[in-house]
Structure formats: C-alpha cells, structure tokens
Amino acid sequence: MTTSTNEADGAQPGAEADPGHGNPRAALAALGWSAAVAATVVALGYASYRWASTVSPLEPLPGSPWPYLATWGVLCLACCLLLRWSAGFGSVEGGAYGVGALAFAGIRISLAHRPDLALLWAYAAPAVALIAVAAVFWRLRHRS
Numbered sequence: 001m002t003t004s005t006n007e008a009d010g011a012q013p014g015a016e017a018d019p020g021h022g023n024p025r026a027a028l029a030a031l032g033w034s035a036a037v038a039a040t041v042v043a044l045g046y047a048s049y050r051w052a053s054t055v056s057p058l059e060p061l062p063g064s065p066w067p068y069l070a071t072w073g074v075l076c077l078a079c080c081l082l083l084r085w086s087a088g089f090g091s092v093e094g095g096a097y098g099v100g101a102l103a104f105a106g107i108r109i110s111l112a113h114r115p116d117l118a119l120l121w122a123y124a125a126p127a128v129a130l131i132a133v134a135a136v137f138w139r140l141r142h143r144s
Contacts, residue, residue, distance in 0.1 A: 030081065031081070034077050035077060037076060037099060038073045041076045041103045041107065042076075042107075045065070045068075045069050045107035045108070046069055048104075048111075049065045049111050063114065068114075071110075071120055072103050072107045072110065075124050078128050078131075079102075079103070082131050082132055083095045083099060083135070
C-alpha cells in the first residue's frame with residue numbers, strides 16, 4: 001500500500017505508521033478488552049473465594065474479599081490498558097492470558113493471606129509505574 005504525498009489529497013506521508021493514533025474506535029476497543037479481562041479476573045477470583053469455603057485446600061480467612069478483588073481488578077485493568085497502548089492499540093498475542101494469570105494468582109494469594117491493603121498498593125504502585133515507563137519506552141523505540 002502506498003501513501004499519496006499530494007497535499008491536495010490531505011494524506012500525509014507515514015500516516016499509516018501508527019494505525020491506533022487518533023483513532024477513537026481503537027481506544028474504545030482497547031478499553032473494552034481491558035475491562036473484560038479485569039472483570040473476568042475479578043469474577044474468577046470471587047468464584048475461587050466461594051469455592052474455597054467448600055473444597056479448596058486454601059481456606060478463606062474471615063472478612064470481605066471485595067477490597068482485594070477491587071484492588072486486583074484495578075491493577076489488572078491498568079496493566080491491560082498499558083499493554084494495549086504499548087502495542088499501538090493492536091491485538092497482543094497472549095496478552096490477556098499473561099495479565100489475567102498474574103492478577104488471578106495475586107487474588108488467590110491475597111485472599112489466602114490477607115495482607116494489609118496499604119502494603120499491597122505500596123508494592124503495586126511502583127510496579128505499575130515501572131510498567132508505564134517500559135510501555136512509553138517501547139512506543140518511542142518502535143515508532144516509525
């Protein structure tokens with residue numbers, strides 16, 4: 001596919017280099033994909049919490065699981081959005097599996113041991129910030 005350089009056409013050279021840039025549909029698709037992965041992880045986390053009270057070797061501790069589920073849901077959403085943004089809002093092969101598996105493992109460990117939420121956020125916030133820096137570096141490096 002060639003790009004016209006005629007200014008009367010309105011097309012700019014290299015306009016197709018970043019198909020997600022300025023495309024609201026791609027951004028909404030990325031947001032929808034990320035929200036779906038986060039909702040699935042939270043639903044599976046809640047199901048595993050309910051299942052743990054019957055047959056799982058990890059017995060649930062008393063208290064509500066929702067603060068932990070919400071925390072991991074937000075972290076999963078942030079990581080999925082960063083993953084899609086770093087890929088130019090394109091599809092990422094296996095990205096949902098990787099982020100979802102890590103978030104689900106975090107939910108299971110959090111529900112089994114119930115760490116302090118401030119401590120969980122204290123470890124998670126720098127990790128998400130590091131992921132954001134890596135995503136920015138990746139986008140800048142692979143920009144055409």
